[in-house]
Amino acid sequence: MSDKAINALAKTHNKQKRKIRRSFGDYVISFITYVVYAIFAFVCLFPFYYIIINSISANNLSEKGKVIFYPMEIHFTNYKNLANIPGLTQAAYISVMRTVIGTTLTVIVAAFLGYMFTRETMWKRKFWYRFVVATMYFNAGVIPWYLTMRLLGLTNNFWGYIFPMIVQPFYIILCKTYCESVPKELQEAGEIDGAGTLRIFFSIMLPVIKPILATIAVFAAVAHWNSFQDTLLLMTDEKLFTLQFQLYQYINKASSLKALVNTNASASSMAAILAQSATATSIRMTVTVVVVLPVMMIYPFFQRFFTKGIMIGAVKG
Amino acid sequence: MEISRTKTPNPRQRNLRKRRGMIEFLYILPFLILVALFSYFPLYGWRYAFHDFVPPTPISSETFVGFKWFASLFSNPVKTADVIRVMRNTLAMSGISLFFSWFPMVFAVFLNEIKSKPYRKFVQTATTLPNFISWVLVFSIAFNVFGSNGAVNAVLKDLGLIDRSISFLKSSDNLWFRMWLWLTWKNAGWAAIMYLAAISAIDEQMIEAAKVDGATRMQIIWHITIPSILPTYFVIVMLNIASFLSNGMEQYYVFQNAFNQDWIEVLDLYVYNIATSGRGNYPLATAISILKSIVSILLLTGANGLSKLIRGESFI
Numbered sequence: 001m002s003d004k005a006i007n008a009l010a011k012t013h014n015k016q017k018r019k020i021r022r023s024f025g026d027y028v029i030s031f032i033t034y035v036v037y038a039i040f041a042f043v044c045l046f047p048f049y050y051i052i053i054n055s056i057s058a059n060n061l062s063e064k065g066k067v068i069f070y071p072m073e074i075h076f077t078n079y080k081n082l083a084n085i086p087g088l089t090q091a092a093y094i095s096v097m098r099t100v101i102g103t104t105l106t107v108i109v110a111a112f113l114g115y116m117f118t119r120e121t122m123w124k125r126k127f128w129y130r131f132v133v134a135t136m137y138f139n140a141g142v143i144p145w146y147l148t149m150r151l152l153g154l155t156n157n158f159w160g161y162i163f164p165m166i167v168q169p170f171y172i173i174l175c176k177t178y179c180e181s182v183p184k185e186l187q188e189a190g191e192i193d194g195a196g197t198l199r200i201f202f203s204i205m206l207p208v209i210k211p212i213l214a215t216i217a218v219f220a221a222v223a224h225w226n227s228f229q230d231t232l233l234l235m236t237d238e239k240l241f242t243l244q245f246q247l248y249q250y251i252n253k254a255s256s257l258k259a260l261v262n263t264n265a266s267a268s269s270m271a272a273i274l275a276q277s278a279t280a281t282s283i284r285m286t287v288t289v290v291v292v293l294p295v296m297m298i299y300p301f302f303q304r305f306f307t308k309g310i311m312i313g314a315v316k317g
Numbered sequence: 318m319e320i321s322r323t324k325t326p327n328p329r330q331r332n333l334r335k336r337r338g339m340i341e342f343l344y345i346l347p348f349l350i351l352v353a354l355f356s357y358f359p360l361y362g363w364r365y366a367f368h369d370f371v372p373p374t375p376i377s378s379e380t381f382v383g384f385k386w387f388a389s390l391f392s393n394p395v396k397t398a399d400v401i402r403v404m405r406n407t408l409a410m411s412g413i414s415l416f417f418s419w420f421p422m423v424f425a426v427f428l429n430e431i432k433s434k435p436y437r438k439f440v441q442t443a444t445t446l447p448n449f450i451s452w453v454l455v456f457s458i459a460f461n462v463f464g465s466n467g468a469v470n471a472v473l474k475d476l477g478l479i480d481r482s483i484s485f486l487k488s489s490d491n492l493w494f495r496m497w498l499w500l501t502w503k504n505a506g507w508a509a510i511m512y513l514a515a516i517s518a519i520d521e522q523m524i525e526a527a528k529v530d531g532a533t534r535m536q537i538i539w540h541i542t543i544p545s546i547l548p549t550y551f552v553i554v555m556l557n558i559a560s561f562l563s564n565g566m567e568q569y570y571v572f573q574n575a576f577n578q579d580w581i582e583v584l585d586l587y588v589y590n591i592a593t594s595g596r597g598n599y600p601l602a603t604a605i606s607i608l609k610s611i612v613s614i615l616l617l618t619g620a621n622g623l624s625k626l627i628r629g630e631s632f633i
Contacts, residue, residue, distance in 0.1 A: 026534060033427050034436070040424075041443035044506065047458045048446075050468050054461070065466035065474075113348055121334055122341040128349060135356035137617060137633065139563075141606025142585075143592050143599050144362025145355075152354065164355045167348050197341055226451035229567055248453045248571060251460055281466065288457040295449050303442055 048296065055079075055285040058275035062282060077276040078286040084261045085283065087238055091246040092290075098161040098242065099224040105166050106220040107213055113167070114175020115205050119197060129176075136169045146233050156237045161230060165223070171216045178212040179205060215305045222295060243291050250287050254280035366603040386604040396601075403587040406493070406580060411561045413497045418557055421505050422550050425512035426542055430534065441513075444506025455503055456571040459486060489577040496581070500568065508553070515546040552632050555624050559617040562609050584609060 054062040058073035154160035190200045231245040261278040368376040465482035566585035592602035
């Protein structure tokens with residue numbers, strides 16, 4: 001028997017085996033898996049869908065819990081009325097500003113320190129690296145931290161959102177690991193051409209490590225956007241409240257906001273007034289949509305960055 | 318010409334190298350100062366735990382009280398009861414998390430069994446989304462979906478299962494477990510990604526070989542997939558143990574109310590609450606933070622030591 005024939009025989013044999021193994025039981029398992037994961041996906045997505053359809057449905061219906069699976073009597077008055085909610089525009093401004101400024105600084109510093117900690121010439125490099133990384137593992141507690149912030153004049157100060165979050169050890173580890181994976185020859189070539197430490201960073205390394213910076217930027221932006229605790233601890237001035245913080249206030253006092261929002265009733269009929277005038281529910285739902293929407297919008301596009309981040313993070317720095 | 322790293326540099330070169338090293342240090346110095354200010358300097362604030370400190374008045378040798386605040390945790394019956402209650406909540410909720418820590422792993426294993434790639438991607442995207450919203454938003458969603466006129470009550474009423482709305486958020490029944498459910502809703506999909514990465518690193522040939530030998534899917538999962546990702550699971554469990562006392566306060570802060578306070582107050586939230594309620598007891602809050610830090614460090618080094626012992630590898 002030739003080799004070919006033996007191979008062919010082995011192939012059919014394998015096929016048969018595999019065929020036998022795809023038994024009825026396997027199909028049942030497949031079916032159950034599909035259904036169970038459909039339920040998981042539904043549980044994760046439905047709340048978002050539910051809030052969005054409620055924010056655009058007739059307010060008197062959503063207030064009574066009538067809008068569950070599809071929108072009813074669609075209108076957008078709730079979104080037009082957002083401007084009447086006190087503090088919301090200012091909070092949106094603060095949230096956007098801290099996200100933009102904070103993310104930019106965090107990313108640049110992570111890139112720079114990540115690179116610098118690969119410079120073997122640096123004085124006591126290993127020590128300073130540990131000095132930074134060690135901070136991931138301890139925490140003085142909220143009160144000592146608050147008192148420090150007060151001492152530094154960072155309470156009721158916009159920069160209180162930015163400065164403590166600039167140096168992030170975890171991102172620095174990511175950058176350092178990434179820099180180490182870049183061929184040494186690249187830096188050496190720069191050095192032979194007489195480039196200094198900074199020049200090598202800006203002209204050679206920064207363009208090369210862009211992929212990891214994109215990942216870090218997305219993480220840092222979400223962290224800034226979602227941050228709640230620092231407002232709670234540091235800020236008493238309403239002008240500095242973030243969207244997350246204001247949302248929490250609105251949830252708790254939505255009923256008292258109704259009157260403020262309903263100042264300019266422009267609806268034509270009684271039914272329209274009922275459907276469009278704000279209720280506690282409509283205010284809560286609409287503001288929630290506004291706060292969650294930026295994350296939901298960017299998320300599907302940036303998912304690969306998020307995924308990459310956690311995978312690199314899984315490799316010890 | 319090759320640039321040799323091992324060549325002993327002459328004194329001039331060595332000086333140049335030294336100077337360069339110092340300059341490089343100066344570049345990062347501003348950021349080291351930031352780290353010192355925001356991470357190390359607060360440790361100096363631990364001294365407040367040893368004083369009768371009432372905010373506007375600065376501490377001095379006259380306000381020094383030694384271990385009074387630490388002792389008060391055990392000698393003052395009201396405080397002792399508080400601490401026991403808070404520790405009960407903390408340990409219970411961390412314990413539930415630890416007990417169910419296998420869930421994301423199993424979630425990943427069976428997600429990997431789905432053959433349709435678009436469907437798998439869809440499930441992954443849908444289940445990781447909640448990880449990226451804040452606890453305030455989770456609470457808002459909970460309020461809207463589980464509130465007295467929310468979707469859950471509306472559906473239950475339509476089905477005729479209940480006559481009056483159930484106030485889920487105000488009840489303290491199964492509170493620990495419900496807090497775990499929210500935590501899982503938010504994190505499980507995300508935690509699963511790590512396992513999916515580990516699964517994709519499994520040698521395809523091993524699975525093929527098993528198939529040839531006639532292994533069923535369940536056998537492959539049990540004898541190949543799970544053993545391959547157990548090291549990842551082990552690290553997760555160790556990290557869980559290391560942060561046993563640190564549940565964070567945000568989730569519990571937003572979900573707390575007068576009705577569930579006794580069951581939801583964990584250590585981190587308790588520290589915040591005693592510092593902010595009434596006149597604000599800063600020294601006591603700091604004393605508890607100190608104790609918590611010491612125990613946390615012990616747990617971390619313990620878990621790390623265990624990891625070294627079992628896997629021959631540390632995780633910090």
